[in-house]
Amino acid sequence: MTSSPPEPRSTRGHRGRRGLARTLAATAAGTLALGTLIAAPAVTQAAAPAAPTDDELGSRFTLAVLPDTQFYSRYSADQFIPRYGSDPFAVQTQWLAQNADALDIPFVTHLGDIVDRVGVEREWQAADAAIRTLDDAALPYSILAGNHDVRDSTDTLYDDQYDLSREPFLQWFGPERAKSVSTFEGSDPTGMNQFHIFEADGQQYMVLALSWRASDATLQWAGDVMAAHPTVPVILTSHEVLNIDADQTTPRETDYGLRLWDELIRSHDQIFLTLNGHFHGASRLEKTNDFGHTVTEVVIDYQMAYEGGDGYLGLYEFDLTHDVINVQTASPWVTWKPQESLTSYDQPLLEGPQQRFSLPIDFSERFSGFNPSFSAGPAEEASLSQKARDILLDGFVGPDPVSTELPGDEQDYVEVPGTLAHWRFNGLDGVVGTDTVIPDVAGGNDLHRPDPATTNTTGTELSDVTIESGDVHGYSSDGAAVCFADSSGSRYSYLTTDANAPVNDADLSKGYTIETFVKMDPTWDSGTNGWSKFLVHTGNRSRIDGFAETQWDWTASPTALGISNLREFQWTAVPGDPTKGDKTAWSGEIMVDTWAHVAIVGDPEDATVTMYVDGAPVLRNAMDAAGLAANPHMPWIIGADWVDDAARNGWNGCVGETRIIDHATGPAEWLTSRADLTGLTVSDAPTGELPAGSSVAALGGTGLPGATVRVDGGVVAGMSTLAASEAVVAEDGTWSVPFAEPLSGAGSYQYAVTQALGSRASEPLAVSFSIAAAVDPGQEPAPGSGNGGGAAGGTGTGSAGTGSAGTGSAGTGSAAGDRGAAHLAATGSDPVLPLGIALVALLAGGIAVIVRHKRARA
CATH class of the missing domain: 3.60.21.10 (Metallo-dependent phosphatases)
Structure with missing residues (x-):
């Protein structure tokens, strides 16, 4: 006898199901001869027909x-x-x-x-x-x-x-x-x-x-x-x-x-x-x-x-x-x-x-x-x-989903306070020699490759370890990874911190987050590569005071992340209280030749360790496991296991950027998340109408250090436009984009300011101002009234004629009407009038610029 699931949140009545067997509409046609098929490349999906409305009936x-x-x-x-x-x-x-x-x-x-x-x-x-x-x-x-x-x-x-x-x-x-x-x-x-x-x-x-x-x-x-x-x-x-x-x-x-x-x-x-x-x-x-x-x-x-x-x-x-x-x-x-x-x-x-x-x-x-x-x-x-x-x-109220974007460039990741080490490979390429330095962008924990001759490996060649660009996890902003070829239990290579690297003895009692990107080689084999490791804090757990002896891994390193013979990610670690014994977390089956993001989060509040694979927590995690124990001054390594006080069982595959943080974090701070581009400000820019003769040399403000600030826009002055300009945000978070020549001509100026990391950009901020036209000091303006923004825009009405000075983004006043009356009094003719206003789309900046088209009086 089988049991049914409990009733769902909102129970819906079961309606009688239409009979599944249906009468055929027509007798099937006769047998057709089958030809020989030839494999062909993928084809572009055909354009979809017009989508029916939800209530339009169909055979479905x-x-x-x-x-x-x-x-x-x-x-x-x-x-x-x-x-x-x-x-x-x-x-x-x-x-x-x-x-x-x-x-x-x-x-x-x-x-x-x-x-x-x-x-x-x-x-x-x-x-x-x-x-x-x-x-x-x-x-x-x-x-x-x-x-x-x-x-x-x-x-x-x-x-x-x-x-x-x-x-x-x-x-x-x-x-x-x-x-x-x-x-x-x-x-x-x-x-x-x-x-x-x-x-x-x-x-x-x-x-x-x-x-x-x-x-x-x-x-x-x-x-x-x-x-x-x-x-x-x-x-x-x-x-x-x-x-x-x-x-x-x-x-x-x-x-x-x-x-x-x-x-x-x-x-x-x-x-x-x-x-x-x-x-x-x-x-x-x-x-x-x-x-x-x-x-x-x-x-x-x-x-x-x-x-x-x-x-x-x-x-x-x-x-x-x-x-x-x-x-x-x-x-x-x-x-x-x-x-x-x-x-x-x-x-x-x-x-x-x-x-x-x-x-x-x-x-x-x-x-x-x-x-x-x-x-x-x-x-x-x-x-x-x-x-x-x-x-x-029906009746469901759920939480907001977790979402992310692809990185715009190699700097498009979230920097987290408390980062102890962050190893990245972009900018490097080819064979990793013993003199190659893998930088720790957090500082002080660079990696290098030991000379194979100084290890117990057999058959290893320098060409076994390469840094390769292009093939990385889609959500890693680091454009390269280190790959270990021909690895096995006895043939291995690895990268290591120095004995005096600060991360070796870091205090992780208040929690931790360890992230990496990893891929098994297509040649991965359970017999040859099972139980290999790709990230290890070396040492010998049997020498940690109070460690409870276990059946497995008694002399293994205190902390290791690797793969089982069933292609399951395994996290094995000695917690801060070593008397509690080995603590593990396990994923499900992982595919070869497929990148995965792995995050191990130790949360001291509930003493749990949770493994996340591509953002999702696995089902088998560790409890009662606060902190991490370690042997003093022992290095972290990438690319091999460490058992019985020596390396062995190399990783057959690739490892991408890897980071260690001294506290528990969530998805918004992981390497799969993107840097915050929303903090752009424009604090150094004019607004409204500037007096005639004013000059604007640059725009400035604050943004994300390392991001590129781009200023796109134009000026209505002699029917010209300004090309886009840009600058990189300085380490102190400030930026300044100078104009090729200071702006001083009369007209309306409009700009869109964005900051970007490569292909990913913020929403544009609009900047608009105007510079008034000069008035001949020898001419007194005729009586009149104005309603609008003068050179900045709006409309102006003089007592002896009507002039439309255009539409702008700032300012109110009577300048246009007064100038129109003055012109009429001095010349006896109408001023040059704008014919109309056209919106010119500036594709680079994504904004519309107002352009006045003038005509001569007939």
Whole structure:
């Protein structure tokens, strides 16, 4: 018997779901011969058709997508249920079952990594309970095995080489269970792969679910399945197809994904969409098959987000009337949790460009090659995407999200008081020699590389360590990183502080923050590189007075950050009170060849140590762990472990900028956050109308030290404009931008002042003033009245004529009218009058400048 999750924050009534099996609108067309497909480069996404309004009816349904649930299953019994009474996996399936009718969900597909540890039965039990909710609701679904769901997930072992009698996936989610799902059509001989056909709005669709590492035989089976159903469009699901690049946005193809493309996808026009998990984040790629048709590959996986994924799932609204698939990423778990438990990481909907998007697809044209009769069903549904949002947000009041921007340049980071050391690599390049200095920009703790001949390493060469530019974490403002090649247990290199560096003996009893950016090399291997470290405070913990002897790492360094043999980040440290023993924090599985930001925050208020990976706290953290113990005068090193009083087990990969702070901090102060550009002031600038003959030599004010202040604008004087000028804010926070020549001509002056760090700039501040025109002292102004700003702008009316002096930004008075009357009295003619006012857009400054166009009196 299974238990249901507790009622959510606001209970919504369950409405009877429309029958999932639908009558086909027409008999399928005859079998079409399939041609040979040729791989092609990615193509630019076609322009989207005009978006329908939310209440415009269409032929629509929603495909629900469940990415990696491994941490929900792993921590269901010992973390989620004790804290909340349920887990995210169970809440996801409960929400889908409750809203299947409202959102017209005919099918749910799971992308693999059902559990985290294949041999732990309680994880399978948690997953079984969640999926059984779909069984009980008669909501059809497919499920497949990811790398965590098979006993041996090496890249070279395929599904037909598994010992199938020992595979838990087959015991929990094999063909026998799948037979009870109404859409199930069959499995391959291994039972690891399955296909389903569901019906929606008068048409059939196939979901072809391939488990981890499909063999040649499985790919042949998949081809045979499609050949047996030649008119059915196919959605291929697999745990791995597409990866994500270092910027956390750009798609990157994988060797296995290309295998699927070359040996299956490209030769079957029926496949129009692929969905996979495995790689952390979200991205998509469009490719063209040999029939000239687009295949869209989508990756979605949030296991490294808050709480192991925070319950995010994909909702794919197929709008056949308007030829588009609308995609959004939503979390029923966030809106279900108690209000008082929510944090800034809890956002019910993700709005990034890879999280909410539309895929234009002319369904009839796309499927015409194998199903000429394909057509939309009756236009009966309003926007299902909007309805999903309405359901999720009904009664929900959440916190503001955590957000950041990409850095504008290498200086675009937050400087934090209490920084003990901050190692950066920009400005360096090539092989790191023994004379290379890695600067500590905080001062006093520079790094250098020991001569390999003086260490116990074997086979190490100087060329093993290089500084490389360009390939860094997207949110690191440092444009370079140090990379360690060919590392192993016995072959290693490292960078070290000197024995007298102040950071070696820093007092961290009042808390600390340790940040770094790190990436494993694509050649990383668990046997060779497992349990290696990339940041270590060297020493021997067994020599710390009072340290409680432990089974593991008895003679290891007191503080170390590295990777396990299962590719989990591990923080291991001796706290300020060494009698409490070793304290650890652990991440989930980390992908090779992918940058990650890691922050370790020791908070003395509650004696906790929390690991954050790319901004999200991990589930396994340390308690009762205030401060850090250390051996006196021992260096910090980057690039290797330190055990038994010597280095070993080098880091096979790269390490970016790294910083140590003497107190606990939060995301707003991390290296992933940006410098504050909002403090710009313009304190040295005129305003209003200046007397005739005045001169302005410069503008000045305060800003962020190191930022570039740019002054863009123009002057109305002889129809000329001034080019942009700029200056760098000094260390004392002041800036001054001189004009090429002092401003002294009569006219209106307007400027936009911004400060920037490279490509990122502040909002502009407007500066405007005017200089009055000189009046002939020998002429007395005729009686008259004025209303306006004279040379600065406005209008003026004289007693014997009317003159419009223009529109300006400051000043009031009668100067224009008086001058108009004086001119008339002296010459007997009207003054030269402005014809009009034109707004000239100054692109560099982003402001409009008022220009007077004059004409001579006829």
